[in-house]
Amino acid sequence: MMHYRAILSGQRRDPLAFFLRIILRGMTLPYLVVVVIRNLAFDRGWMTVHHSDVPVISIGNLTTGGTGKTPLVCYLARRLRDCGLRVALVSRGYGAAAGEENDEAMELAWSLPDVPHLQNPDRVESARVAVEELETEVIVMDDGFQHRRLGRDFDIVVIDATCPFGYDALLPRGLLREPLRGLRRADVVVFTRCDAVTPEQFAAIRARVARFAPQAIVTESVHRPAGLLSWPNRSAPIDRFADQSVAVLCGIGNPAAFVRTVESCGLRIVDTLTLPDHDRYEPSTLEMIRLRLGRLGDSVSAVVCTHKDLVKLQTDRLGGLPLWALRIEIDLISGKTEFDREVTRVASPGESPSA
Numbered sequence: 001m002m003h004y005r006a007i008l009s010g011q012r013r014d015p016l017a018f019f020l021r022i023i024l025r026g027m028t029l030p031y032l033v034v035v036v037i038r039n040l041a042f043d044r045g046w047m048t049v050h051h052s053d054v055p056v057i058s059i060g061n062l063t064t065g066g067t068g069k070t071p072l073v074c075y076l077a078r079r080l081r082d083c084g085l086r087v088a089l090v091s092r093g094y095g096a097a098a099g100e101e102n103d104e105a106m107e108l109a110w111s112l113p114d115v116p117h118l119q120n121p122d123r124v125e126s127a128r129v130a131v132e133e134l135e136t137e138v139i140v141m142d143d144g145f146q147h148r149r150l151g152r153d154f155d156i157v158v159i160d161a162t163c164p165f166g167y168d169a170l171l172p173r174g175l176l177r178e179p180l181r182g183l184r185r186a187d188v189v190v191f192t193r194c195d196a197v198t199p200e201q202f203a204a205i206r207a208r209v210a211r212f213a214p215q216a217i218v219t220e221s222v223h224r225p226a227g228l229l230s231w232p233n234r235s236a237p238i239d240r241f242a243d244q245s246v247a248v249l250c251g252i253g254n255p256a257a258f259v260r261t262v263e264s265c266g267l268r269i270v271d272t273l274t275l276p277d278h279d280r281y282e283p284s285t286l287e288m289i290r291l292r293l294g295r296l297g298d299s300v301s302a303v304v305c306t307h308k309d310l311v312k313l314q315t316d317r318l319g320g321l322p323l324w325a326l327r328i329e330i331d332l333i334s335g336k337t338e339f340d341r342e343v344t345r346v347a348s349p350g351e352s353p354s355a
Contacts (some may be wrong), residue, residue, distance in 0.1 A: 051151040060145025063166035063175040071330035088130035091142040093119030106311035144223040145172035219335035234320040251275035290306020293319025
């Protein structure tokens with residue numbers, strides 16, 4: 001994934017990377033045509049939007065992979081539960097094998113054991129089941145910004161400040177799922193990892209977003225390490241391995257951001273193993289990881305992974321080393337009161353929201 005991002009960002013400037021960028025640029029045109037026609041069809045009413053009998057709040061991205069959306073999903077679900085509402089999550093279930101949950105569902109089940117999560121490419125059907133069979137009072141649609149078939153009452157868009165505009169190109173040349181003008185549909189824009197860029201950089205990012213979404217509520221956030229987790233349910237403080245050497249393992253959309261977070265905890269990273277987002281950890285992959293960790297010998301004290309990786313690996317040791325996941329929580333540092341108030345208003349129409 002890091003190598004792929006290096007090509008897209010222009011960091012790699014060798015002839016092969018240059019040639020690949022030209023090829024990928026040519027492939028964006030058919031993708032753009034499909035996206036524009038599809039959005040136009042929904043905007044003009046040529047394609048049907050199905051509305052649920054309860055409020056639907058969507059959390060999604062403008063780009064693909066690694067914006068730090070999952071901690072916000074957890075925050076939102078807990079906020080709604082604290083308001084006394086029965087909440088259900090619906091998502092497509094990208095990367096899940098038939099009849100199984102994907103990695104994000106397993107992570108959310110650990111973090112939100114009392115919130116049902118329905119995974120189905122047909123999210124309209126999932127919403128129906130949530131309301132009719134689970135008596136859900138509010139639906140949170142995960143990764144729903146581009147899924148316009150299920151109507152929503154509130155659209156939250158998450159933008160990672162470290163890579164806000166997907167290298168200014170649509171898929172596959174960049175990471176943008178649709179042009180920036182799609183932000184006009186957003187009710188809230190939540191910026192994540194705001195502390196990972198300079199104030200000047202963030203001001204420029206925010207100004208650019210405001211040109212496309214002047215109506216949106218703006219919330220700034222940071223990701224804070226909240227502790228360490230080990231399978232199946234052990235926990236430890238972050239400083240357990242302070243000033244010690246560790247190996248980092250992650251199969252997520254933005255591995256560089258996770259590496260920076262691990263470093264911020266005072267851990268010395270000796271080696272970093274990055275896998276594609278949603279990697280299934282096949283036996284051959286696990287053997288490769290064990291061999292690589294084995295070569296590190298006694299130079300490392302533990303392996304640190306993401307929560308999403310831990311729930312897939314389901315072990316407390318890897319390559320003879322202790323395996324710990326870094327638990328991340330989101331901290332809304334600006335716009336929190338307005339965000340909470342609007343979410344509560346949408347989820348509980350007719351009631352007076354509390355801040």
